[in-house]
Amino acid sequence: MTVTEELVRKRAEHNEGEICSLEELALHQQDIEKIEFLNKNCKKLRILYLQNNLISRIENINRLKELEYLNLALNNIEIIENLEGCESLKKLELTVNFIGDLTSVENLVNLGTLEELYLIGNPCTDYTGYREYVIATLPQLKVLDGEEIGKSERITAFQNLSKHYKTILKSQEDYFYKRVCRFLSVNVQALEKVQAQQRRETFSKKLEENNGDIEKIAKEFWQEKGPYTPESRTETYEFLRLQKEQESQKAASFEETKPRRKIFFAEDGRPYNINEPKIEFKFYEEIMENEQYFVLDIAAYKNMDTSLIDCDVQTNYVRVTLRNKVFQMALPEEVHPDKSSVQRSRVTGRLLVRMPKVKSSSIIEPQNTKWKRTTGSVEKTESKDKMKGGKSNFLTVGETTASVDWRNITNAEDSRSGDLEMQKRAPVHRRKERENSPSFVDNPDVPPLE
Known part of the structure; x- marks a missing residue:
């Protein structure tokens, strides 16, 4: 070169x-x-x-x-x-x-x-x-x-x-x-050629025996003693070059023979759940505009270009391909593929797939506190772990369902009740007017004090 x-x-x-x-x-x-x-x-x-x-x-x-x-x-x-x-x-x-x-x-x-x-x-x-x-x-x-x-x-x-x-x-x-004696002598030169040819033949045989695995032969090559000459260094470089070629061929053959998953469905047509890229995801239901949706939130790679992502929504499964790695999920109910939508966040790179359900069904509410709007009233539901004694509290706009006892609005258990009782028991000091002195003369011409 x-x-x-x-x-x-x-x-x-x-x-x-x-x-x-x-x-x-x-x-x-x-x-x-x-x-x-x-x-x-x-x-x-x-x-x-x-x-x-x-x-x-x-x-x-x-x-x-x-x-x-x-x-x-x-x-x-x-x-x-x-x-x-x-x-x-x-x-x-x-x-x-x-x-x-x-x-x-x-x-x-x-x-x-x-x-x-x-x-x-x-x-x-x-x-x-x-x-x-x-x-x-x-x-x-x-x-x-x-x-x-x-x-x-x-x-x-x-x-x-x-x-x-x-x-x-x-x-x-x-x-x-x-x-000169070493490299111009006919006998030594012929001996060098014979030895070099023998080394090549031995090397090729060992490669065939080890199925192209050069790592075992490399150890023997580096332990072998030889003359320190420009020719020996050239031979060493040739060995290193051959070693790199063998490693590159091994890597290429490994990529070609690497098994790829091509089975996405069972024999009865049921889709498998597959997560080849090993990414995190969330799957839940929500209501939007009086329609029930399946929502799939996938944590796609933030720096991956959108052109490398492909999303395919079918009636009973959804498949997302991230650079030849497949994520597939079977859906519990049928959805409308033509009404589905896909969005991706520009900040986090997450992928959000919304799929409207064909048939409406009851939705399991999450356990955190939410407000649910109903006809004529606004109802608040609480999680079970926050409800005490099995009682439920309602905030209603229509008719009053429960009357409030205003007389007992301040309970004895309240921390402020003690302060109120102390105020009742405390003596009330009223302000008394001072009596006039004996020499006081009420003169109407004197203006009042302001």
């Missing part, structure tokens, strides 16, 4: 699908084997993630002049190359690759902005004097493999550069010799 325009646009949703102005792009875990398309079409890139792929060579990114961060960890790269044109590169990650040619870091000398370099997990990190050689070769570096480079360490690296250079060349020769 290579980098294509379709893939880049799909991963550029955060930039409204625009490629030319794209500054950050994540293409990790896409099984990419070759870098293409980015060099000419994404020149504004500043951050590029390409880790965990199958890239074997660094190419087609040397025109990204504004690139500051490049992540190529967990790939099959063996040589550091084609990065001379990335003038703004500050951080380069090449963790866990197969870089054995350590002298290829000299291709980064002209990148004056490069500050951080990560080479952990590569064969070159096992060479004697690896760290000092890289520090002396790239004086612009500030961080190598996550560790800051001090002044004394840099001075020591420059002093020992010539000595480490010879050692590193010898280590490189040994590494490439083993690599």
Whole structure:
């Protein structure tokens, strides 16, 4: 798989699908084997993630002049190359690759902005004097493999550069010799092909024996020991790809073979009660405009679109389909399907189905308090748990059915009766007028006091 325009646009949703102005792009875990398309079409890139792929060579990114961060960890790269044109590169990650040619870091000398370099997990990190050689070769570096480079360490690296250079060349020769002997030898190459073919045949046989169940075989595959090479990593990715395909096929076959309930009626034609979506509902009767109705209140999913809901009312049952899941209820009496109505709440999403009955019958009143209008009177009924002594209280507008004893309107049991008796027994203090003094003279010319 290579980098294509379709893939880049799909991963550029955060930039409204625009490629030319794209500054950050994540293409990790896409099984990419070759870098293409980015060099000419994404020149504004500043951050590029390409880790965990199958890239074997660094190419087609040397025109990204504004690139500051490049992540190529967990790939099959063996040589550091084609990065001379990335003038703004500050951080380069090449963790866990197969870089054995350590002298290829000299291709980064002209990148004056490069500050951080990560080479952990590569064969070159096992060479004697690896760290000092890289520090002396790239004086612009500030961080190598996550560790800051001090002044004394840099001075020591420059002093020992010539000595480490010879050692590193010898280590490189040994590494490439083993690599060549392993993969260019006719016997070893033939042996690798035979072993790979045997592994494929064994794998296919085990798949047939386990009826396509790859989980049991995966454990054996991961426990098997093998060489750590770019080819072995490619084989691992192929196994992972096959594992994903098997899981997707298994999921698809499970959906196809999943049993679906198609029996909605008994042999005698009686409809079943079915609740496949496992939703809550209420079923009761009510009177509207002198007609008796069956009412079905279904707690439909609040965020489900109304186009995914289908309601079918028949004479003896009602069926509601919520996205291929059926809710069906048998009705105790026949109803008028053509006069039925369905409403849905915009706030809660509940579905209300009203179905008028064909024949009127007595309705069982609920036990909570309600007012019932009758001819010539208004009658209040109370629940049995609130009635005391089996007595019923009536509020009538017509003739009086019971007289009220006004003399005993205040009972002795009333809490206010004690206060009334205390008021009767309390002495009444009347206001007395003061007698006139002996020197009082009643003068009619004096005006009265106001």
